[in-house]
Amino acid sequence: MKLLAAVALTTVTLLNFASAVLAQSNDAMVFATVDRPPFAILETENGSPEGFSVDLMRAIADDLGRSVSFAPAESFSAMLDAVKSEAVDGAIANISITAAREVEMDFSQPIFASGIQILMPAEVSALGRVGGLLTREIGTAILIALGLLFGGGMLMWIFERRHQPYFDRPAKDALFPSFWWALNLVVNGGFEERMPQSRPGRFFAVILVVASLFVVSVFVATITAAVTVEALQESVDSINDLDGRDVGTVIGSTSADFLNQREIRFTGYISPQEMLADFDAGTIDSVVFDGPILAYHVSSNPKSKARVIERVYRPENYGIALPSDSAMREEIDQSLLKLREDGTYDALIERWFGANFRN
Incomplete structure (x- = not known):
C-alpha cells in the first residue's frame, strides 16, 4: 500500500513538473527595444516593429517555440534599465557588448560586428x-x-x-x-x-x-x-582631426565614452534621429556614432550630401541583452548558432544591409 502511494505521489510530482516546464516553454517573451534604424524601426506602416535585430529576435522565438512581443523604450538607457531591473526578458537593438554593461547584465553571443565611425559632409568636386x-x-x-x-x-x-x-x-x-x-x-x-x-x-x-x-x-x-x-x-584622417569641428553623438553611448576619453568636445543628443537631422541641417558638421546606423542614414537618403569615413575607430559587437543569470541565455545562444547554420541569419543580413554586405 505504501509502495502504491509512493508511486502515485511520484507520478503526480513528475506530471506537475512537466506541466510547469511546458507552461514555461509556451510563455510569451517580452523584449525591450528602442528606435535604431535599421536594427529596430518602431514607426512602421503596420504598427509592428521591424529591423534586423527585431526580425532576428522573432526568428529565435520561432526556433524556441515561443512567442515574443516588443516593448518600446523612451531611450537607450531606459531600455537597459528595464533589463537590469528584470522588468523585461531582455532587450534587442544595436546594444554594444562592453565590460561595464557585462557587470550589470548578461549578453548573448554577438549578433552583429560593428564599430564607431565618422559621418562627414560629402567630398566637394574640383568644380x-x-x-x-x-x-x-x-x-x-x-x-x-x-x-x-x-x-x-x-x-x-x-x-x-x-x-x-x-x-x-x-x-x-x-x-x-x-x-x-x-x-x-x-x-x-x-x-x-x-x-x-x-x-x-x-x-x-x-x-x-x-x-x-x-x-x-x-x-x-x-x-x-x-x-x-x-x-x-x-580632411579627416584621424580622430584628432575632429578638433575644432562641431561634433555630435548620442549621450550615454559608447561613442560618447570614446570621445570623452580623447577629450574631444561634442554636442550630446538624446536620439540618433535628432542628431542626424541637425547634421543634415548643417547645425553640426560631423557625427561620431555606430557605423552601420550612419551608413543606413546615407543609403536611405539619396539626397543626403554625406559620407561615412571607412576607418573603424573602435570595433564593437552587438548582442542581445539579458538580465543577470538569465535562464534563456543558453537556449538563445544555441538558437543563434542554428540560425547562422541554416542560412536564416545571412538572409536577414541581405534583407537589411544588401547582398554585398558581409558580417
Whole structure:
C-alpha cells in the first residue's frame, strides 16, 4: 500500500513538473527595444516593429517555440534599465557588448560586428571647390585688379598715343587694346616690339612691372591659402582631426565614452534621429556614432550630401541583452548558432544591409 502511494505521489510530482516546464516553454517573451534604424524601426506602416535585430529576435522565438512581443523604450538607457531591473526578458537593438554593461547584465553571443565611425559632409568636386573660392572678398579683389589694369592701360594710351602705332587710335577704339597691353605687361612682361617710347610711358611701365610682382604674389597667396584651408577643413584622417569641428553623438553611448576619453568636445543628443537631422541641417558638421546606423542614414537618403569615413575607430559587437543569470541565455545562444547554420541569419543580413554586405 505504501509502495502504491509512493508511486502515485511520484507520478503526480513528475506530471506537475512537466506541466510547469511546458507552461514555461509556451510563455510569451517580452523584449525591450528602442528606435535604431535599421536594427529596430518602431514607426512602421503596420504598427509592428521591424529591423534586423527585431526580425532576428522573432526568428529565435520561432526556433524556441515561443512567442515574443516588443516593448518600446523612451531611450537607450531606459531600455537597459528595464533589463537590469528584470522588468523585461531582455532587450534587442544595436546594444554594444562592453565590460561595464557585462557587470550589470548578461549578453548573448554577438549578433552583429560593428564599430564607431565618422559621418562627414560629402567630398566637394574640383568644380565645386573652385566655386567655393569665389567669395565676395576674392571677387572684389578681381574687380579691383581688372580696374587697375584697365586704368593703367588707358593711362599708357595717353602717354604713348603719338609715339607708336599700337596706341595711335581714338579713345573708343583703344579701350581693349590698352587693357590687353597692360594685362600682358603684368603677366608676361609685355610685348618687346611695343616697348614704351615716351619718357612718361617708360617710367610708368617700370612702375607697373614692379607693382605687379607684389600684386600677383599676394593674389596667388590668397588663393593658395583659401584652397589649403578648405582642404584641411574637409580632411579627416584621424580622430584628432575632429578638433575644432562641431561634433555630435548620442549621450550615454559608447561613442560618447570614446570621445570623452580623447577629450574631444561634442554636442550630446538624446536620439540618433535628432542628431542626424541637425547634421543634415548643417547645425553640426560631423557625427561620431555606430557605423552601420550612419551608413543606413546615407543609403536611405539619396539626397543626403554625406559620407561615412571607412576607418573603424573602435570595433564593437552587438548582442542581445539579458538580465543577470538569465535562464534563456543558453537556449538563445544555441538558437543563434542554428540560425547562422541554416542560412536564416545571412538572409536577414541581405534583407537589411544588401547582398554585398558581409558580417
